[in-house]
Amino acid sequence: MSVQQAIREVEALLGKERVLTTVEDLACYSFDGTADAPSQRPDAVIMPKSTEEVQAIMKIASKYKTPVYPRGAGTNLSGGTIPLKGGLVVTFQMMNKILEVDSENLTATVQPGVIIASLNTAVAPYGLIYPPDPGTVSTATMAGSTAECSGGLRGLKYGVTKHYIMGMEVVLANGEKFRAGGKTVKNVTAYDLVKLFTGSEGTLGIITELIVKLIPAPEAKKSMLAIFSDLDDAGKTIAGIIAAKVIPATLEIMDKTTIETVEAFAKAGLPTDAEAVLLIEVDGIPEVVEKEAQAVVEVCKRFNGKVQVARDDAEREKLWAARRAALPALARKSPTTVLEDATVPRSRIPEMLRAIRAIAKKYDLLIGTFGHAGDGNLHPTILCDEHNQEQMKRVHKAVDEIFRVAVDMGGTLSGEHGIGMAKMKYLEWELGATGVDVLRRIKEALDPDYLLNPGKMVAGRS
Amino acid sequence: MADLKTLEQARELINQCMKCGNCQAVCPLYAETMHEGAVARGKIRLAVDVLEGKLQPSHAVLDKFALCLTCKACEANCPCGVHCVDIILQARAQLAEKVGLPFIKQTIFRGLKLRRLFNLGLKVGANFQAVALKSRREGKGRTMRFPVMGMDMRRVIPDLATTHSRDMFDEYNPAHSGKGKVRAAFFTGCVNNLIYNDTCKAIVEVLRANDVDVIVPKEQHCCGAPVFINGDRNIGRDMARHNLEVFTAADEKYNLDYVFMACGTCVCSFAEHYTHLLHDEPKYLAMAEKLAKKTTDVNPLVIKVGGLQKPLGKVEHVVTYHDSCHLARSMKVTAEPREIMKAIPGIRFVEMKDAARCCGGAGSFSLTHYDLSKQITTKKAENIRSTGATLATTGCPGCRMTIEDGLAQSNVKIDTVHPVALLYESYKNSGVIKG
Ligand SMILES: Cc1cc2nc3c(=O)[nH]c(=O)nc-3n(C[C@H](O)[C@H](O)[C@H](O)COP(=O)(O)OP(=O)(O)OC[C@H]3O[C@@H](n4cnc5c(N)ncnc54)[C@H](O)[C@@H]3O)c2cc1C
Ligand code: SF4
Ligand code: SF4
Ligand code: SF4
Numbered sequence: 017m018s019v020q021q022a023i024r025e026v027e028a029l030l031g032k033e034r035v036l037t038t039v040e041d042l043a044c045y046s047f048d049g050t051a052d053a054p055s056q057r058p059d060a061v062i063m064p065k066s067t068e069e070v071q072a073i074m075k076i077a078s079k080y081k082t083p084v085y086p087r088g089a090g091t092n093l094s095g096g097t098i099p100l101k102g103g104l105v106v107t108f109q110m111m112n113k114i115l116e117v118d119s120e121n122l123t124a125t126v127q128p129g130v131i132i133a134s135l136n137t138a139v140a141p142y143g144l145i146y147p148p149d150p151g152t153v154s155t156a157t158m159a160g161s162t163a164e165c166s167g168g169l170r171g172l173k174y175g176v177t178k179h180y181i182m183g184m185e186v187v188l189a190n191g192e193k194f195r196a197g198g199k200t201v202k203n204v205t206a207y208d209l210v211k212l213f214t215g216s217e218g219t220l221g222i223i224t225e226l227i228v229k230l231i232p233a234p235e236a237k238k239s240m241l242a243i244f245s246d247l248d249d250a251g252k253t254i255a256g257i258i259a260a261k262v263i264p265a266t267l268e269i270m271d272k273t274t275i276e277t278v279e280a281f282a283k284a285g286l287p288t289d290a291e292a293v294l295l296i297e298v299d300g301i302p303e304v305v306e307k308e309a310q311a312v313v314e315v316c317k318r319f320n321g322k323v324q325v326a327r328d329d330a331e332r333e334k335l336w337a338a339r340r341a342a343l344p345a346l347a348r349k350s351p352t353t354v355l356e357d358a359t360v361p362r363s364r365i366p367e368m369l370r371a372i373r374a375i376a377k378k379y380d381l382l383i384g385t386f387g388h389a390g391d392g393n394l395h396p397t398i399l400c401d402e403h404n405q406e407q408m409k410r411v412h413k414a415v416d417e418i419f420r421v422a423v424d425m426g427g428t429l430s431g432e433h434g435i436g437m438a439k440m441k442y443l444e445w446e447l448g449a450t451g452v453d454v455l456r457r458i459k460e461a462l463d464p465d466y467l468l469n470p471g472k473m474v475a476g477r478s
Numbered sequence: 479m480a481d482l483k484t485l486e487q488a489r490e491l492i493n494q495c496m497k498c499g500n501c502q503a504v505c506p507l508y509a510e511t512m513h514e515g516a517v518a519r520g521k522i523r524l525a526v527d528v529l530e531g532k533l534q535p536s537h538a539v540l541d542k543f544a545l546c547l548t549c550k551a552c553e554a555n556c557p558c559g560v561h562c563v564d565i566i567l568q569a570r571a572q573l574a575e576k577v578g579l580p581f582i583k584q585t586i587f588r589g590l591k592l593r594r595l596f597n598l599g600l601k602v603g604a605n606f607q608a609v610a611l612k613s614r615r616e617g618k619g620r621t622m623r624f625p626v627m628g629m630d631m632r633r634v635i636p637d638l639a640t641t642h643s644r645d646m647f648d649e650y651n652p653a654h655s656g657k658g659k660v661r662a663a664f665f666t667g668c669v670n671n672l673i674y675n676d677t678c679k680a681i682v683e684v685l686r687a688n689d690v691d692v693i694v695p696k697e698q699h700c701c702g703a704p705v706f707i708n709g710d711r712n713i714g715r716d717m718a719r720h721n722l723e724v725f726t727a728a729d730e731k732y733n734l735d736y737v738f739m740a741c742g743t744c745v746c747s748f749a750e751h752y753t754h755l756l757h758d759e760p761k762y763l764a765m766a767e768k769l770a771k772k773t774t775d776v777n778p779l780v781i782k783v784g785g786l787q788k789p790l791g792k793v794e795h796v797v798t799y800h801d802s803c804h805l806a807r808s809m810k811v812t813a814e815p816r817e818i819m820k821a822i823p824g825i826r827f828v829e830m831k832d833a834a835r836c837c838g839g840a841g842s843f844s845l846t847h848y849d850l851s852k853q854i855t856t857k858k859a860e861n862i863r864s865t866g867a868t869l870a871t872t873g874c875p876g877c878r879m880t881i882e883d884g885l886a887q888s889n890v891k892i893d894t895v896h897p898v899a900l901l902y903e904s905y906k907n908s909g910v911i912k913g
Pocket of ligand 4: 666667668669670699701703704741744875
């Protein structure tokens, strides 16, 4: 039992306290935030406290050819932390220190297990923010969201995680470590290794330290809700706002099914006869915010939208509560909630929404769609029951079709949730056989034995 | 798992969990252990695995479910509104029935069930406590000389009252005016009865000063929460039936307007748990439902009967308040205690950081997991200390015990009281009550 030997060696190094091996503990790491995914218990869960310990763990793992799965908070939605082939889950909760906030260079240096919200709390006194804000900011870790390249609500104006990662320290499969990037705004030394490891989903190396970019916090914000009885009008409004040279921080859409569900569960005061609502927030310097908000209201009205502008924080909070309720409300309606993140060029949003609706009808499924309309990133959410096998067959066909349509429209398989395990089979649609082969060659150059997060993103040669 | 029938019924609750992990952000045990198994999401997965036969019921699984403060912070932060604590309690009960509780808990709970023996034992204990407990040099409280009932030796336990609270009152304690307008029965709960007779005295007198006839039924017993929260439903049901009979009799005799408590956990027992525990016994269910409607915490009751309209004397203190989990999240009592304290002249009220975060006590959790509990309590003590308060208040005697322990261990010399005790002081200073 080489896995057991590996565990014993790690225990000898770290002590038993930080190596969990009881079935009860292992069961708790057999899953993550992903619905409709297989579950598998690891052989051990390891909680390192330093880069040196991570290196030692990787050396032992490669000696015994034991798979290793890096794990942050386990909130990803692509099965990225499920220990499919058994082995060791390495989790970073105990490496959770903010090492430095450098307000002159506008950077922070953090350990992998720092929670995104904790970083924001720490930099707030400097008047700074770390913009990437996935729905899980209060739980997700810096390395987990970096490895997933998470997006969030502010993606349209502020971009996603990869736009904020400036440097990192990485431990490779064989236990060696290296650093890339740094605090300089400009850095074109060699290949962009920082970008390569950002979004690598734990398959190329283990991130043990990050240098991230901070920006000044916007001084003012203004939120608006626009209601449409025609989907095309909502689509024209999205295009119209951008054409008016306004880049809102946030531009979200909810479709009819989502609106009805949110209303039924959360009573947020949304009109259930609407075809779509847009939630828009502009931020920045107060004078500019005023002007931009006016421009947005005008565009909404031009395309027959009924607009409410939040007058104070309480009203703003109310608008956002409705958006935040979208996923939970849908999730409460059924035992299983399959949440996808197909993304299309923003001009094709109405078309994509209609396609999703047709797919729902074709497979007789309830699909609520909401998401980041401004960046074309939609979350078609299929309400189902994983115990109903016949229904799940239809769900899987519908998912196939949603991705086919998205790619055909010039879109992408994943706007922010990553490939993980479920979307591996579609990769060729987007990258072609050669593109997939490039992924494989990169993987094998760095991790020839497929020890790091096997079964995710890059299928091994079989 | 066919025989885990009621856990099967919890399936619907379990299905509502979308595994988002939001509970991690607020779970005090997750913050300390950083183990997925300590937080609601992990425990819900364990319940699923037991249900699906992937985990055999065992003491080890039960131990995992024991790792929960039932503080409901997870529920309050759950976007899907999952009743995590219900699932955890259900699992504890089912597993305890299946594999039995650990020996130490069994012994304690059997002792708790025998009311007379239990009270007598503690009375004797109070008189002889010097034998078993050694007084700490500084401050109040004693540390254990030898481990009793699995308690940790380091724990500071408040002095047991030599007069049990309930012995200080008659069954019927008329309003001071002699013209009672409201009749309210006091369920003291055991911690108040055995340790905090200052709270009980203050509460009874404050209510009597507000035209309330206070009934203290003599045969009342511990509410049973420590027992059924740990999974021993049979003994828990016995205790519930007993209390329901005693208070129904009082209701028939005095035609009660209210049944009130000064303990977060006890209120929940009468307001929520008894109806669940005895849902299949129509006779007791009827009693439980009737009494649940009359059940209230003492803070809102004091305000309702006009307690803040009386002339209020000055009480000079800087005061902070800890929200008991059960009082705040189950009973939604958060505003009233603060309103009482802010109304008293001379009191400067300061909110502490994370006032509603569990103190770490959680009944017998602090006995079975002392170190973990202590880490959480230490944070609470620090939050209290940094307010600069001269007094810490809380609406639950369980929390008060824990906080006293935490303050003592951290060498912080701040006293603790129930908010209504401050009103009592204020009444004495204004002459509403003759001191
Ligand atoms: C309710 C909900 C809402 C969400 N909203 C959004 C959203 O708006 N936008 C968005 O983009 N995502 C969203 N997500 C997905 C998820 O929150 C993000 O992907 C998150 O940032 C993952 O962080 P984590 O710490 O939980 O990582 P994990 O789930 O633990 O891990 C994610 C990936 O990172 C790898 N990894 C972890 N640590 C390391 C390390 N040290 N080194 C190398 N690899 C590592 C893992 O192997 C895995 O592949 C949401 C999820 C939920 C449940
Ligand atoms: S219990 Fe609630 S907060 Fe916790 S994982 Fe489940 S849905 Fe999320
Ligand atoms: S009740 Fe409290 S201790 Fe128990 S899981 Fe929820 S948050 Fe954690
Ligand atoms: S809840 Fe606690 S204090 Fe109240 S009666 Fe029950 S055991 Fe005693």
